[in-house]
Amino acid sequence: MIDSLYRWVDDRLNISGGTRKLLNKIFPDHWSFMLGEIALYSFVILVLTGIFLSLYFVPSQKDVIYHGSYLPLDGTHMSEAYASTINLSFSVRTGLLMRQMHHWAANIFVGSIVVHMCRIFFTGGFRRPREFNWIIGVNLLILAIFNGFLGYSLPDDLVSGTGIRIAFSILEALPIVGSYLATFLFGGNYPGTAIIPRFFILHVLILPAIIAALIGAHLGLLVKQKHTQFAGNGATERNVVGSPMWPIFIAKTNGFLFLVAGVTAALGAAVQINPIWQYGPYVPYHVSYAVQPDWYMGWLDGALRVMPSWEIVFPGHMIPNAFFPGILLPGITFTLLMMWPMLEARIRNDTLEHQILEEPRNNPWRTSIGAAVLSFYFVLFGASATDVLANYLQVSLNTVLITFRVLCILVPLIVGPVTYKICLELQHQHRPTKTKRHNIVMRSAEGGYSTIEVQARPGDERTILPPIPVDAMILVNDDGEPILADGGPVTVGAGAGPGAGSGRGNGSRGLFRIPRSYR
Amino acid sequence: MGLRLLRKILVPFAALVLAAAIATIAMGHTHSTTAASTPSMSPEAMQLASLASQTTKGQLAEGYQLFAAHCSFCHGTRADGTTGIAPNLQGLGAGTVDLWLSTGWMPLKTPSAQPENKVPSFSPSQIRAIAMWVASLRPGGVPLAPKLDLKSASLSTGFSLFTLNCAPCHTITGAGDALADGYHAPPLHGISAAQVWEAVRSGPQNMPIFGDRNITPSQLEDIVRYVTQKIEHPQNPGGLGLGGVGPVAEGFLGLFAGVGACLAAAYWVGDRTEREEEEDPHGHGTDHGPEGPETAPEGAHA
Numbered sequence: 001m002i003d004s005l006y007r008w009v010d011d012r013l014n015i016s017g018g019t020r021k022l023l024n025k026i027f028p029d030h031w032s033f034m035l036g037e038i039a040l041y042s043f044v045i046l047v048l049t050g051i052f053l054s055l056y057f058v059p060s061q062k063d064v065i066y067h068g069s070y071l072p073l074d075g076t077h078m079s080e081a082y083a084s085t086i087n088l089s090f091s092v093r094t095g096l097l098m099r100q101m102h103h104w105a106a107n108i109f110v111g112s113i114v115v116h117m118c119r120i121f122f123t124g125g126f127r128r129p130r131e132f133n134w135i136i137g138v139n140l141l142i143l144a145i146f147n148g149f150l151g152y153s154l155p156d157d158l159v160s161g162t163g164i165r166i167a168f169s170i171l172e173a174l175p176i177v178g179s180y181l182a183t184f185l186f187g188g189n190y191p192g193t194a195i196i197p198r199f200f201i202l203h204v205l206i207l208p209a210i211i212a213a214l215i216g217a218h219l220g221l222l223v224k225q226k227h228t229q230f231a232g233n234g235a236t237e238r239n240v241v242g243s244p245m246w247p248i249f250i251a252k253t254n255g256f257l258f259l260v261a262g263v264t265a266a267l268g269a270a271v272q273i274n275p276i277w278q279y280g281p282y283v284p285y286h287v288s289y290a291v292q293p294d295w296y297m298g299w300l301d302g303a304l305r306v307m308p309s310w311e312i313v314f315p316g317h318m319i320p321n322a323f324f325p326g327i328l329l330p331g332i333t334f335t336l337l338m339m340w341p342m343l344e345a346r347i348r349n350d351t352l353e354h355q356i357l358e359e360p361r362n363n364p365w366r367t368s369i370g371a372a373v374l375s376f377y378f379v380l381f382g383a384s385a386t387d388v389l390a391n392y393l394q395v396s397l398n399t400v401l402i403t404f405r406v407l408c409i410l411v412p413l414i415v416g417p418v419t420y421k422i423c424l425e426l427q428h429q430h431r432p433t434k435t436k437r438h439n440i441v442m443r444s445a446e447g448g449y450s451t452i453e454v455q456a457r458p459g460d461e462r463t464i465l466p467p468i469p470v471d472a473m474i475l476v477n478d479d480g481e482p483i484l485a486d487g488g489p490v491t492v493g494a495g496a497g498p499g500a501g502s503g504r505g506n507g508s509r510g511l512f513r514i515p516r517s518y519r
Numbered sequence: 520m521g522l523r524l525l526r527k528i529l530v531p532f533a534a535l536v537l538a539a540a541i542a543t544i545a546m547g548h549t550h551s552t553t554a555a556s557t558p559s560m561s562p563e564a565m566q567l568a569s570l571a572s573q574t575t576k577g578q579l580a581e582g583y584q585l586f587a588a589h590c591s592f593c594h595g596t597r598a599d600g601t602t603g604i605a606p607n608l609q610g611l612g613a614g615t616v617d618l619w620l621s622t623g624w625m626p627l628k629t630p631s632a633q634p635e636n637k638v639p640s641f642s643p644s645q646i647r648a649i650a651m652w653v654a655s656l657r658p659g660g661v662p663l664a665p666k667l668d669l670k671s672a673s674l675s676t677g678f679s680l681f682t683l684n685c686a687p688c689h690t691i692t693g694a695g696d697a698l699a700d701g702y703h704a705p706p707l708h709g710i711s712a713a714q715v716w717e718a719v720r721s722g723p724q725n726m727p728i729f730g731d732r733n734i735t736p737s738q739l740e741d742i743v744r745y746v747t748q749k750i751e752h753p754q755n756p757g758g759l760g761l762g763g764v765g766p767v768a769e770g771f772l773g774l775f776a777g778v779g780a781c782l783a784a785a786y787w788v789g790d791r792t793e794r795e796e797e798e799d800p801h802g803h804g805t806d807h808g809p810e811g812p813e814t815a816p817e818g819a820h821a
């Protein structure tokens with residue numbers, strides 16, 4: 001049935017050539033290559049649940065009076081946006097589950113992007129020729145964070161409204177253009193009536209479209225440039241080892257889609273997120289103490305909190321305090337992140353192409369810098385909870401604030417060197433110690449000693465032996481002797497043509513193992 | 520091989536269906552149970568309110584004795600603070616004393632100790648006796664909480680007044696928070712209607728005093744109803760409430776439980792092929808035609 005349908009379509013559109021190629025794309029078997037897929041699938045879930053939400057959500061700031069099933073809000077003035085989100089939560093069947101799944105998926109989406117990015121960073125997967133895909137990835141992260149912020153603002157409740165207020169003043173803090181830009185983006189002064197409709201279009205249409213396009217480009221480049229891979233299993237710079245797209249990878253990845261969806265559904269069903277009915281509608285002169293954004297904005301909130309209140313005055317222009325944590329910090333963060341592949345290549349003078357990933361321990365410099373920077377942002381995220389912590393530990397808020405100021409400098413300074421040391425320990429290898437120089441010791445007539453440096457005698461020079469990589473699997477012939485491939489790669493596997501394999505290979509896995517040549 | 524493939528898809532799919540089913544059931548359940556809740560006063564509050572109308576000579580005497588035994592060491596025998604280690608209580612009213620005793624804040628162990636919420640040291644009638652005796656020393660101050668008519672109070676006015684007056688310190692969910700310089704606004708859980716009333720009128724420690732003109736008696740009833748019902752028993756139809764502390768708790772959970780579970784899933788799925796090969800070395804290469812020649816170009820990396 002499916003077969004004949006396929007043939008019918010193929011006869012007309014001739015898709016099999018390209019598809020065949022795609023179906024045979026080789027995917028590495030290491031589990032860390034599934035991390036990007038968490039992000040992909042949580043995006044799929046976001047789109048699906050998001051479409052459901054947009055059926056009921058009314059993006060309008062028109063003032064309405066609520067009469068619904070949540071009594072504490074009965075007869076209260078609120079925006080249509082807030083009222084429709086309340087209805088979505090209480091009156092629409094599965095509406096609350098969809099809202100919660102959407103929100104949990106957003107948290108997981110950004111989280112998995114970060115984890116995925118760490119994998120790429122610490123293994124050097126961004127090196128030539130993949131700098132471009134790294135840059136696309138960083139842009140995806142920025143867009144995901146930004147879209148999350150927009151979505152968080154849509155319900156127009158007290159907590160998110162306070163967040164928009166903060167965002168507005170951060171924009172205003174931009175030197176010179178700030179206040180114009182802010183009034184332009186928000187369609188007038190804060191709060192105005194244009195924010196929610198504008199945020200809505202950006203949130204459900206424009207940014208998701210850009211994100212989808214970038215994901216397409218990201219994956220397209222991945223297919224074109226092929227995966228990187230860890231050494232071992234016979235992987236080299238010149239081959240690809242893994243399972244083909246069809247049928248193994250398709251099966252794995254579909255199962256994985258269900259698992260990610262299951263995690264989101266379980267969280268959405270069991271744990272409440274963003275109970276906006278408890279927060280009430282946004283009213284500019286109402287404030288709740290201690291409102292925080294979602295975690296992916298949390299590091300910015302933390303930075304705003306720990307930033308000492310300096311105000312720098314240039315002649316004729318004052319830079320407001322919010323500029324440093326609110327604009328300079330993310331600006332520097334994302335610029336450096338985007339430039340990192342080029343920076344590292346320049347610093348290490350490395351212009352080679354790399355298909356084999358590095359074990360993080362083998363590049364202690366990069367690993368320790370990455371760990372230190374990561375710990376810095378983690379401390380900032382923690383700092384967005386200063387009040388919660390102070391309350392929980394029953395200590396003074398100021399003590400906690402000052403502690404975090406110290407921590408966000410101290411922790412990276414400790415994490416960096418410690419990681420460096422751990423990397424070295426993990427390498428299990430002795431670094432070349434001081435080498436002897438070739439000297440002749442002379443004794444003068446007076447009894448003093450002196451040395452003259454000389455050429456080493458032949459065969460006595462200082463040599464450093466290159467570490468010899470050992471294959472995870474060494475092919476042996478029937479006598480147990482290793483097969484050494486001097487004439488060219490020996491390819492094993494049922495798919496590699498007759499005679500090449502010893503029957504040990506596995507056709508549908510299509511594993512290609514090519515022994516390195518021994519020097 | 521077909522079977523194995525099927526299993527790979529079906530097992531997670533079954534998990535998903537199960538999760539969704541549990542989800543729908545759980546949501547339906549919480550929906551129906553949280554809709555109805557009746558306004559109520561704690562028994563002690565009722566008792567206190569009804570006792571308030573009838574003070575007897577005997578009670579004043581009991582109050583005097585209890586005060587002399589437990590409080591006068593710090594507050595002075597006439598509750599006038601002449602000892603210098605504790606404030607003057609005269610003129611503060613019975614309501615203030617009732618709040619400080621029914622929350623367990625008083626008596627302190629040492630004058631420098633911080634008042635903390637604990638089980639009250641006295642029975643409701645003893646508390647009332649002490650409160651009436653202190654109030655009898657000088658008129659004025661905050662009276663005992665009257666009998667509150669919470670049934671006819673408006674929840675929505677209460678919510679909005681709470682947002683305006685109380686959320687700036689106690690947070691919008693009443694979870695409590697650290698204010699500047701070591702002051703804490705306590706969580707508004709596990710307190711009685713009378714305590715809320717007395718706290719608003721008397722303004723303990725760093726909390727402002729809200730008089731009749733700030734918050735009218737009927738508005739105060741609205742607030743008390745909102746606090747005792749929706750703050751103390753928040754409607755959490757969505758599942759676990761996470762203590763009402765908001766996005767930070769959600770973020771930690773999303774990262775560690777959400778992303779963590781996905782990572783575990785990735786680990787489980789991702790290394791699957793490796794293990795299957797060990798189970799079944801002569802694999803499934805046969806029923807699916809070898810596609811070797813097409814895969815070969817993958818091997819030749821440019």
Ligand code: HEM
Binds near residue numbers: 043050085155
């Ligand atoms: C890039 C991916 C996306 C992220 C990170 C994201 C994030 C969010 C967040 C955090 C909320 C707040 C939910 C809450 O009230 O608790 C939200 C609301 C919303 N999102 Fe998304 N979203 C994304 C994509 C989409 C898409 C593709 C659509 C529609 C097709 C959509 C439609 C909506 C709607 C209508 C709301 C408001 C309803 C509500 O607040 O419950 N979202 N989004």
